Amino acid sequence: MNTEFRTEIVKTKKYRKVFSIFIVLLYVLATVYLFLIDKERVNIYLKYAAFLAYLIGAFYLFGQSFIKPKTIGIFKISNGVIHIQKDGLTKNITLNQLEKIYLKYTDYGSWSTHSIFGNKNYIEITETSGEKYNFEILIRNRTSKNDLERILNGVEFQEKFALRQLKNSRTEFIKT
The missing domain is CATH 1.20.5 (Single alpha-helices involved in coiled-coils or other helix-helix interfaces)
Known part of the structure; x- marks a missing residue:
């Protein structure tokens, strides 16, 4: 898993x-x-x-x-820690520093959608200190979508996770 x-x-x-x-x-x-x-x-x-x-x-x-969108950083979630690399800076946000994580989900990339690389999915992370991070991220395929869905609905993130799914999305991002 x-x-x-x-x-x-x-x-x-x-x-x-x-x-x-x-x-x-x-x-x-x-x-x-x-x-x-x-x-x-x-x-x-x-x-x-x-x-x-x-x-x-x-x-x-x-x-x-x-046309592939311009890559400006890396976003990674693993073992209850969010890793952000952007503009040469690295930021690690642990669960006790995390106030909420909000995902605006459009869809993952495929040949039948707007982009083969991933549609415009936005993630907003708010720390307990009040600092906010707003990013456009790529969700490349169904496997990536399912991985993100499983992690954000996991025990660690479930109470801090909010979701807004756009109406034109072909696939549903399930929040439990």
């Missing part, structure tokens, strides 16, 4: 709203030009430019799941 959960602390790239709207607009215009405009009066240079805009839009809309 595995009593350790280890994953990466990551930072997902966020795009500006103006950039997103611009790319989607280019994608729609390129789609209309390539597939709905009469083929006899098409400018060849404009057609290639529209095709390039179409490919960029398709990558932006559908290819984001293949």
Whole structure:
């Protein structure tokens, strides 16, 4: 029985709203030009430019799941101790220092979800001293999800663990 959960602390790239709207607009215009405009009066240079805009839009809309988020640290839970390595610093939080641990669960990574590396799962750790740590973590697959679920529902963490599961999650994270 595995009593350790280890994953990466990551930072997902966020795009500006103006950039997103611009790319989607280019994608729609390129789609209309390539597939709905009469083929006899098409400018060849404009057609290639529209095709390039179409490919960029398709990558932006559908290819984001293949880009791995930037790793900024390591998060590990083992034997009732939480180990955090971030920005070259190491922090160990024991059970008596832990006030609560809160997980905002979206889903684990797979081919049918937003990201093959793991969806946006956030964990917030609060110490008894009042210091808070907020991280985006990767839950890579079902095994990782089950390991984290078993550890957080274990005797050590059960009374200090809280969970919020988003509605669009395909799998349920069970809190006992």
